[in-house]
Amino acid sequence: MLHRQCCCLPFIFCFLFGILAQTDTEFGTTPNTASTVTNGETVSSATRSFEVTDGMDSTGTTEGPLPQDPTTALSVTPAVTTDVCVCDLTPNFCDIGCCCDTVDCGVDNLTSVFTGCPQKAISGDCIEKWMMFHANVDPSFVTVTDSLFCFHSGDDKVKVLAPDHLPVLADSYHFSPPKPTSVGHSQLFYRADDVIQTYFSDSSVQGLLRQPSPGVTSLCLNRNPARFLRSQSLSCTRMVTRQSCSKDPNLNALSYFSNLKLSKIPQPAKEQQLELLIPVLPLSAWNAPSEQKDTCVDVAKKVEFIITYTDRGELHNATVNVVLAPVKIDQLLQQVHSIQFKPVTPRKSPQQPIPLVGLRVGAGVFGRFDGAVEPVTIMGTSQDDVCSATRETILFAQNTIKGCTFSSSATDCSEMRHQIYQILRGTAIPDVMAMNSGSEPDWTRVLKQECPINLEETCDSGCVLPYLLSVQVLWARMGLLHLPQSYILGAKYIFQCRKFKCPLMSPITLTTEVAFADMTVYPKPFQGFGST
Structure with missing residues (x-):
């Protein structure tokens, strides 16, 4: 509710700059x-x-009595020229009140540091830029400077100067006694x-x-x-x-x-x-x-x-x-x-609760195999690291790598290929994968990249067989920021292959890896105290 009041441009413009000017002049120094x-x-x-x-002045010393009028402390307002900075009197030192001494002062725009600098004309109503979170207006009606956000209608005839009474350095450089602290609201x-x-x-x-x-x-x-x-x-x-x-x-x-x-x-x-x-x-x-x-x-x-x-x-x-x-x-x-x-x-929760249909970390991943919904599995482990028919369910958001040693006396490429696929992928690759949990989940496609089959290959010439299965699962958090739901976006089975002669003279290593990739795109945070 508070930040919406910031968009009342005319009122805030008058109020803020009035308070800022008063703050800088009245509260610049305080009594001990x-x-x-x-x-x-x-x-x-x-x-x-x-x-x-x-x-003090740029030399660090003072001469004569201290001035009592705050406006007389810095009475010099040097002119700014495009060719030579005539008020840059001290090399490698920021001359106080010199609006063009940008190199020594280390600030590109000194209008926000010193008073008396030329101001650029801006039409419309202005507030400080940090207070504007979002503007649903025609960009042609908006002017943004280093510190101001200004809105003007198409028929604006009045032009205002960027206010001179923002808290600026020179307003506080005086030797007069500080005024009592007071603030009006x-x-x-x-x-x-x-x-x-x-x-x-x-x-x-x-x-x-x-x-x-x-x-x-x-x-x-x-x-x-x-x-x-x-x-x-x-x-x-x-x-x-x-x-x-x-x-x-x-x-x-x-x-x-x-x-x-x-x-x-x-x-x-x-x-x-x-x-x-x-x-x-x-x-x-x-x-x-x-x-x-x-x-x-x-x-x-x-x-x-x-x-x-x-x-x-x-x-x-x-x-x-x-x-x-x-x-x-x-x-x-x-x-x-x-x-x-x-x-x-805290943010008010919606009047009607949103069902928690997203996947929890560590929950089992399900797929549909020829119409039947079953857990998606990978090869299991055995005590002696020898490949077996044991299967383990893939758990959501948990990266996994499994391996085992495979031996076979098969003398046919098709038979050996079938044995290896049974170990790496199980009975089959799921047609689709459940995106979320619940009795009626949404489904997403599963892509696959298997090894090419050459009908003329023989055991002597070598069989192109898979030895590694990489299961890549893309997921993202979706929905409200304070109640995000985790969804699987898609999956891909990729087999890596090479030639083996049969029968195998020595055991080979088969590997399965599962990797979850977070594809969440978060909104950019608003400036200020938060978003709604």
Whole structure:
């Protein structure tokens, strides 16, 4: 139900970009409080130092008083030319705000990184591309960019610019004091791409769930808000020093969940209801980082949140798992921060149960021989590995290989051929094979490739006889993804042959092999939180 609301293009377009703009400007930096939880609204002094560094110019130094107006921090908007990048002032370094410095910044399109870059005109209503799962519209009415999915009718006369207020890097590069955290929601449930509200029980501080991400450099920034239904993993780096090993909360697993609670639904800033909060539950107990022989041990290397939600847009449960690793002192650590959203309500089963007619693994395979339904068999085994009349049933999805030694005193090619076929295939090859189980199964053809017979062959010249039987069975899972049924699609008997003189001077080896090949074709997964 939630994802269908994502297709209301005009409403979502206005709502999402309004919230995104507010989030980037109001929540870009956060005040330092008593809480040390790195994923919430507050950050440590170590994290604050990274943010100040990001606010500096390309030389890494500042001169004069700090500007109080956020819009004056990056006032230069370089022009983009097709021939020369005039704002590329520092070789081999990404110049902040330079829209054409794509080589040094390592990004082909910097319009999503810096503000003030020329925007391409797009007509119609737009939403972020990741939110569009499928569109049943004429492709001529759709425009897709690197980040946007836009729909326009044939008589559109109004053209809109790709919004300038997406969360972009330059909007957060300023030195003014951060504004208090507040977030406004007009509904009592989370919509796609809404920020997730948090609450610190020890300090009674509200905030937002953050997902650390890389900035222009690979260093981690803690400003990026996690967004409802946007499951993703981000990698960034942190410097591990002797001081940060034990004091930087970003390296401590405890800081990612201690006293942290999530709001089930969006709540007004001054009306926090404790019964609408869910705790973030750790999946284990982790040690705090400590220094041992020039190595910082028990450092948080990977942090993964799993958040379940109901079909009403409410958060149901939240867990966190942390992977620890040792890191050498004065070395960079690559952290992975993952947030996964999963529905808590299982799919509703159909009102009338679907009969389980598919084949189970290990079930016997049946065929029809001249109208009679019997098990399909292969040669059996004997204690002394000598070929016998023993037969074993072919079991579904179980590959098998059997072998035995064959001896015969026959002096006629036809007689010896008949003896070998009796061992390899039994009485006969099935005409058709049951595709599924049940009293009235469906049937599929069985192809066969036997040895050629030469009417003029003799024992002296050599008899063309089979020595190996390969039974190839194709099968696939069919039906609903949550209730798949296994069906046999077809089978083929292939005999491999060679010449033998008779009577046989020494025993020969006969072999039978059965191979099941899975031919299932699975649908491509939808982007976002799943398919229906």
